[in-house]
Amino acid sequence: MKLDKFDVAILRALQRNARASLQEISDEIGLTTSPCWTRIKRLEDSGVIEGYTVKVNAEKVGRPEQLIVQLTLNKHTDAAMAEFARHLQAIPEVIDAYLVSGDYDYVLRLSVRDTRDYERLLREKLYKIPGVRHSKSSFVLRCLKASSLPL
The missing domain is CATH 1.10.10.10 (Winged helix-like DNA-binding domain superfamily/Winged helix DNA-binding domain)
Structure with a gap:
């Protein structure tokens, strides 16, 4: 369009x-x-406008910590990738998930209450997804820029 x-x-x-x-x-x-x-x-x-949303203050709703998690899978078959994506849909703490090029297969953005909440999420959810081989996590210290799509 x-x-x-x-x-x-x-x-x-x-x-x-x-x-x-x-x-x-x-x-x-x-x-x-x-x-x-x-x-x-x-x-x-036409789908240019996909919907309307509300911007929620994560700290004020008790989810102040954000993480960037990079993951690799054991297998890269269509079935393995589809199963991984299906599991991610069931994890509300996963805000964004991207299939990427480079050293890792996926980059996720998560929202959690604190480090204990993240540790629980790793043990109970992320590491229970079949085929997850390795992860690397980084806590977001400060957001320097969050913006809309440039037009």
């Missing part, structure tokens, strides 16, 4: 505030509400 300047402006406005009213978005980008609504609907229907 080819995006024009109004589409990009709508996306930027929604990235800043997904709860902005149609009137607020229209005023900001310089379109009336009807064409603005048509464009938003088209962006949703």
